[in-house]
Amino acid sequence: MRARTAVAEIQAYELMAVLRRDFLRLDLNESNWGCSPAVLAAMANPAMDILSFYPDYRDLEQEVERVYGLTPDRVLFSNGADDGIRAVMQTFVDPGEKVVLAQPSFGMIDLHARVMGAQIVPVPYQSDLIFPVAGFRKAAEGRPRLIGIVRPDSPCGGVISREDLEGILAAAPDSLVMLDETYTQFLGESCLDLLRRFPNLIVLQSFSKALGLAGVRLGMVAAAPELVTQMRKVNPPFAVNGLAARAGAAGLKDPEYLSRVVAGVQNEKSWLGAQLENLGIAVRTSPANFVLAAFGARAGEVHRGLLERGILVKNLDKIPVLKGCFRIAVAPREQGERLVTALKEIRGRL
Numbered sequence: 001m002r003a004r005t006a007v008a009e010i011q012a013y014e015l016m017a018v019l020r021r022d023f024l025r026l027d028l029n030e031s032n033w034g035c036s037p038a039v040l041a042a043m044a045n046p047a048m049d050i051l052s053f054y055p056d057y058r059d060l061e062q063e064v065e066r067v068y069g070l071t072p073d074r075v076l077f078s079n080g081a082d083d084g085i086r087a088v089m090q091t092f093v094d095p096g097e098k099v100v101l102a103q104p105s106f107g108m109i110d111l112h113a114r115v116m117g118a119q120i121v122p123v124p125y126q127s128d129l130i131f132p133v134a135g136f137r138k139a140a141e142g143r144p145r146l147i148g149i150v151r152p153d154s155p156c157g158g159v160i161s162r163e164d165l166e167g168i169l170a171a172a173p174d175s176l177v178m179l180d181e182t183y184t185q186f187l188g189e190s191c192l193d194l195l196r197r198f199p200n201l202i203v204l205q206s207f208s209k210a211l212g213l214a215g216v217r218l219g220m221v222a223a224a225p226e227l228v229t230q231m232r233k234v235n236p237p238f239a240v241n242g243l244a245a246r247a248g249a250a251g252l253k254d255p256e257y258l259s260r261v262v263a264g265v266q267n268e269k270s271w272l273g274a275q276l277e278n279l280g281i282a283v284r285t286s287p288a289n290f291v292l293a294a295f296g297a298r299a300g301e302v303h304r305g306l307l308e309r310g311i312l313v314k315n316l317d318k319i320p321v322l323k324g325c326f327r328i329a330v331a332p333r334e335q336g337e338r339l340v341t342a343l344k345e346i347r348g349r350l
């Protein structure tokens with residue numbers, strides 16, 4: 001049976017064929033730092049209430065209001081930021097409308113825009129990997145339906161400045177600006193406060209990275225109440241499951257844990273960067289929880305060598321501006337050492 005034309009033309013997100021839990025997983029920017037003990041305690045004995053009844057989001061809403069100052073009418077919970085992207089595209093983008101996106105950037109934004117039949121307006125990164133703000137300004141003049149910006153971006157690591165973001169929001173009042181802040185805790189600065197000034201802004205947050213809850217699938221979309229009301233029409237009323245809501249609320253109650261993870265990531269990022277440079281590998285550390293490492297023409301061979309040693313990294317070799325590069329999530333020291341040891345062995349053989 002045929003799928004919708006837009007869907008038939010899309011390439012599916014490729015899941016790895018290996019059982020990932022047997023590997024050192026540095027490929028998807030998850031948290032190898034685990035999650036807060038407060039979350040583990042909250043999940044240890046889920047009350048029947050949570051398992052047998054449709055979920056109640058009151059606790060999570062309260063925590064979100066306390067931590068972010070967002071009232072429930074400004075928030076839509078989602079199955080990870082991924083699903084928030086889907087909800088935004090499905091609610092606001094008609095077939096043929098323009099969606100402006102950096103190239104490369106997080107693939108699910110492009111995918112969900114294409115599912116809706118959007119016309120993608122790509123803004124390419126140059127080899128300096130600096131966020132291509134001039135291209136965004138220019139594309140914004142074409143009155144697109146939506147401008148998608150990831151801050152900090154993945155995989156390139158670019159960061160649009162607050163002033164530049166405000167400039168685009170002000171210059172394109174009829175375009176929605178969807179700001180993906182999945183890695184915002186590592187940057188140490190969020191633009192959620194801009195929601196009060198710009199009714200065309202939508203901000204996505206994820207519980208997967210700094211909060212270490214990728215497995216429970218929880219994210220949120222924050223926007224003006226009028227926009228959230230529209231998105232609620234599209235979303236199932238209980239899209240987020242009760243266990244995820246409970247884990248998320250517990251995670252937000254432990255800011256010390258979050259601070260420790262963020263500090264640990266920054267520390268290990270510097271360490272890993274230095275180790276790789278010592279091996280003669282060019283490195284670009286991102287403001288997020290990953291580094292980019294350039295292996296040039298040996299990328300394929302090194303990637304295979306790491307796989308053989310049970311280590312997963314993201315091979316970006318097929319992306320022209322990142323040719324020969326891997327994206328590597330920053331993990332605690334012991335795991336970083338395992339990676340560096342493996343790279344030394346592989347280098348010895350090449």
Ligand SMILES: Cc1ncc(COP(=O)(O)O)c(C=O)c1O
Binds near residue numbers: 028
């Ligand atoms: C920029 C960006 N947005 C969203 C996501 C997905 O986040 P979630 O796990 O909350 O769906 C990722 C995952 O890597 C990402 O890199």
